[in-house]
């Protein structure tokens with residue numbers, strides 16, 4: 534038996550103005566995207582913004598449904614829409630955040646769920662370069678270079 538370990542690196546900023554301009558712009562679009570959330574059950578409003586290799590930005594917000602599993606997270610809403618609209622483009626970056634009823638970012642960071650991380654990982658493989666991930670809250674903004682930073686062991690046996 535051999536004991537192994539992995540480590541990850543990420544950057545943490547205290548406020549949105551400290552981010553590099555591209556990341557700042559994308560996070561602001563994610564905040565704005567929360568207006569499109571349909572979250573009558575959880576009242577948890579999440580927004581995502583995806584920056585593509587062709588320069589386009591595609592946004593998404595969480596969509597809930599009375600039949601709970603039928604809803605979809607903001608990240609996958611944005612990623613699936615991005616690939617539908619621009620199948621030739623690849624994903625460069627994704628920003629996401631959750632807001633309160635007034636549209637202000639929540640004080641705690643909202644990380645992507647496992648299913649969204651898996652989807653992000655596959656689009657990253659298509660891009661053949663690490664996806665820049667920006668996750669915002671009112672107390673801290675974290676940025677990650679590559680999906681493996683938030684999901685090191687993905688399912689890729691069929692790829």
Ligand SMILES: [Zn+2]
Nearest residue numbers: 606645646649
């Ligand atoms: Zn998710």
